Amino acid sequence: MFDAILIEKTEDGSRAVLATVGEDRLPPGDVTVRVAWSTLNYKDALAITGKAPVVRSFPMVPGIDFAGVVEQSSDPAYRPGDKVVLNGWGVGEAHWGGLAGKARVKGDWLVPLQPPFTLRQAMGIGTAGYTAMLCVMALERHGVTPDQGEILVTGAAGGVGSVAVAVLAKLGYQVVAMTGRPEETGYLTALGAREIIDRATYTQPGKPLARERWAGAVDVVGGHVLANVCAAMKYRGTVAACGLAGGMTLPTTVAPFILRGVTLAGVDSVMCPRPERLEAWRRLARDLDPATLEGLTTEVAMADVIPAAERLVAGQIRGRIIVPVG
Numbered sequence: 001m002f003d004a005i006l007i008e009k010t011e012d013g014s015r016a017v018l019a020t021v022g023e024d025r026l027p028p029g030d031v032t033v034r035v036a037w038s039t040l041n042y043k044d045a046l047a048i049t050g051k052a053p054v055v056r057s058f059p060m061v062p063g064i065d066f067a068g069v070v071e072q073s074s075d076p077a078y079r080p081g082d083k084v085v086l087n088g089w090g091v092g093e094a095h096w097g098g099l100a101g102k103a104r105v106k107g108d109w110l111v112p113l114q115p116p117f118t119l120r121q122a123m124g125i126g127t128a129g130y131t132a133m134l135c136v137m138a139l140e141r142h143g144v145t146p147d148q149g150e151i152l153v154t155g156a157a158g159g160v161g162s163v164a165v166a167v168l169a170k171l172g173y174q175v176v177a178m179t180g181r182p183e184e185t186g187y188l189t190a191l192g193a194r195e196i197i198d199r200a201t202y203t204q205p206g207k208p209l210a211r212e213r214w215a216g217a218v219d220v221v222g223g224h225v226l227a228n229v230c231a232a233m234k235y236r237g238t239v240a241a242c243g244l245a246g247g248m249t250l251p252t253t254v255a256p257f258i259l260r261g262v263t264l265a266g267v268d269s270v271m272c273p274r275p276e277r278l279e280a281w282r283r284l285a286r287d288l289d290p291a292t293l294e295g296l297t298t299e300v301a302m303a304d305v306i307p308a309a310e311r312l313v314a315g316q317i318r319g320r321i322i323v324p325v326g
């Protein structure tokens with residue numbers, strides 16, 4: 001028996017509870033993992049609070065990522081005792097996820113723990129941090145280099161944003177952090193942001209084209225914020241877009257794309273091919289300072305996960321939340 005967050009269907013939606021479940025209830029899969037750490041990502045918070053239809057079958061254990069130790073495996077790639085990490089693949093949405101003492105998954109979904117990270121550090125990064133790295137790699141793929149000028153990171157005090165600021169700053173980019181929380185100025189400066197700007201600058205509808213400012217951008221917000229980011233990109237700049245914390249819509253025009261050659265690079269971590277995942281984890285080991293990572297990580301016990309999910313959806317959580325499970 002082990003502890004698990006369980007999301008159950010109710011007449012008017014869904015309800016999350018902390019429950020004790022037996023191993024016999026785990027879904028089919030070829031590798032059983034004793035979960036050591038899981039995390040709270042935006043998507044987990046949406047699933048737990050029921051604020052968006054993330055969960056595709058009930059009952060569901062949320063947790064789109066976990067780090068742990070293999071207990072049993074019929075996949076020749078893994079043996080008992082191996083340390084592994086999982087991000088995405090619909091885990092925590094359609095397949096029981098990481099916010100439970102054990103998980104059973106397909107071996108193909110796992111990656112070996114990237115040295116020198118500990119299981120705890122790997123989840124300090126989690127899906128948010130791994131996605132931030134995919135965004136940085138997207139900027140690089142489109143030729144954005146530190147000498148070209150300022151890089152904007154939106155939703156900067158959140159999970160994806162914090163890791164993006166830290167990695168870009170370490171790589172020598174001039175990072176400007178956009179936040180709705182001016183009280184996090186000290187935190188964002190410590191991560192490496194050169195300037196902090198108020199989210200309110202970009203939340204209202206803007207012009208199709210604005211003064212050219214950003215050589216690159218990482219956007220987790222969507223909506224008017226992303227539209228205004230696109231409008232203010234420098235000629236041939238690139239925006240890596242991965243999130244919808246401010247909305248699903250994109251009320252923009254073609255002007256930035258056809259007149260300034262701006263690239264809107266979509267980033268998805270869930271189904272991202274394995275070679276790119278492995279590359280992102282290698283790059284995190286090289287380009288994210290472990291002391292900085294510790295500074296953006298907060299531990300929340302299993303018993304406090306449900307209220308923490310409410311705070312996360314309300315935009316009140318700073319950096320990354322990790323959950324000691326095992």
Ligand code: NDP
Nearest residue numbers: 042155156157158159160179180243244245246268269315
């Ligand atoms: P967090 O909640 O940790 O961070 C989101 C941040 O966005 C908040 O901290 C806040 O930053 C800002 N924000 C929140 N609400 C609003 C709003 N209404 N308008 C404008 N800004 C807002 O979430 P994560 O970092 O875990 O995830 C960020 C986004 O990225 C989510 O939409 C998530 O679904 C998405 N995502 C996508 C992935 C993919 O594969 N494409 C993978 C991982 C995440 P501040 O207070 O600094 O303004």
